[in-house]
Amino acid sequence: MKKFLVLSLVLSVVFVSCKKEVAEQTAQQKTAWHDQQSAPEYNPAARSSSENLAMGNPSGAVANASNYWNYLLTKTQFAMSYHRDRGTPNWVSWHLDPTWLGSTPRQDNFSSDASLPSGWYRVGSSSYSGSGFDRGHNCPSADRTYSVADNSATFLMTNMIPQAPTNNQQTWANLENYCRTLVNQGNELYIIMGSYGTGGTGSAGTKSTIDAGRVTVPNRIWKVILVLPQGTNDVTRVTTGSRVIAINTPNINTTTSWGGYRTTVDAIESATGYNILSAVSSSIQSVIESRVDSGPTQ
Numbered sequence: 647m648k649k650f651l652v653l654s655l656v657l658s659v660v661f662v663s664c665k666k667e668v669a670e671q672t673a674q675q676k677t678a679w680h681d682q683q684s685a686p687e688y689n690p691a692a693r694s695s696s697e698n699l700a701m702g703n704p705s706g707a708v709a710n711a712s713n714y715w716n717y718l719l720t721k722t723q724f725a726m727s728y729h730r731d732r733g734t735p736n737w738v739s740w741h742l743d744p745t746w747l748g749s750t751p752r753q754d755n756f757s758s759d760a761s762l763p764s765g766w767y768r769v770g771s772s773s774y775s776g777s778g779f780d781r782g783h784n785c786p787s788a789d790r791t792y793s794v795a796d797n798s799a800t801f802l803m804t805n806m807i808p809q810a811p812t813n814n815q816q817t818w819a820n821l822e823n824y825c826r827t828l829v830n831q832g833n834e835l836y837i838i839m840g841s842y843g844t845g846g847t848g849s850a851g852t853k854s855t856i857d858a859g860r861v862t863v864p865n866r867i868w869k870v871i872l873v874l875p876q877g878t879n880d881v882t883r884v885t886t887g888s889r890v891i892a893i894n895t896p897n898i899n900t901t902t903s904w905g906g907y908r909t910t911v912d913a914i915e916s917a918t919g920y921n922i923l924s925a926v927s928s929s930i931q932s933v934i935e936s937r938v939d940s941g942p943t944q
Contacts, residue, residue: 697741698725700880701836701872702924704737711763719761723799724785728762733769733861734807737840737920738784742829743876748792756781759804769803773857778850782809782867784839786822807841808856808863809897810848816901821869821893824904824944828873834880836872841865842918846897868894868914870922884926886933889941905943911935 698720707718707727714730724740756771774781784805790796799805809818825835843865845854853863873889874880892914893907911922912935923931 693722695720695722695725698723698739700741701739701838701884701926702921703727704739704838704840704918704920704922704924707736711766714766717763719759719804721799721802723790723796724805726784726804728804729862730762730766731862733767733773733857734841734864735784735804736842736918737838738805739836739838740785740789741834741836742789742825743834744829746790746792746796747826747829750791750794750797752787753794753797753801755798756801756803756806759802762804767860769806769857769861771803773803773861774806774808776850777808777853777856778811778848779808779846779853779856779863780811780814780848781806782814782818785837788822788826789837807867808846808848808853808861809867810846810899812899812901813867813895813897817895817904817907818867820944821904825871827944832876833873834876835874836880837869838922839867839869840918840920841867841897847899849899864897866894866917867897868892868918870911870914872923881925884923884930884934886930888930888934889939890923890934890937891939891941903943908939910938 703718705716705727707713707716709718709720711717716736717728717730719726719728724738726738727736729736758768758770760768762768781803783800784807785800787797787800790800825837828835841864844862845852845865846863855862869892871891872884873891874883877883890911892909892911893904894909894914894917895907914920915922915935923935
């Protein structure tokens, strides 16, 4: 009888121990699975600049110096159409998902872009000084915080436009923060930002150009944001139900909620002549580009 009780006690201890071990393994598996879903594996060496143009090349830009008004400039961090004579990009396109976000601090190392064709004027870090306009990022610094190299790329002057300070620091900053909120909610974004026209109003009044006429001050600033759940084969996952946020603001030194500037992609295309989501099927484009977003703004 005594041997039976001892054996029963040993078996009970073994059962409880095994049950605890299985539970711990299950919990660890669940944690690992969650981490994989919320933070996709990222290999920096495998990063391709083509992801920033996955939704298309809006103006058909090419990397040929003779195409000075629509010159394709590609970085790992973003792609753009650059206009030599305006000294600013026509548009900048980039992909934003959790793999681009990290803990790298803002570098603030504004610099000229040595990758521009030989003989082209290179806008410098001090070219906007005293103009009353911010060095306004197209691809934001906070969208590229995985590494110092990623963040530094956003401070190249080819990524800047003369932007009214209040417009930059409030209206646009709030929209940029909202984009990262969407990513933290499980989405990935394809973002295209651009500007057009001549003449904006900064803190020192209205100007058409700065830097001795070598940099044009835009009149309008726009952005298109395509929102997708995080996944793969992104172009094929765009549907008529996909959320697209399009805004177009005047380049003036006042603030208004970015939601009040919402418009359609079609309207921006009409103003610029671009085909902004050209890689998406035309039947889907016709639906999502004609719709004004009515989703949340924070």
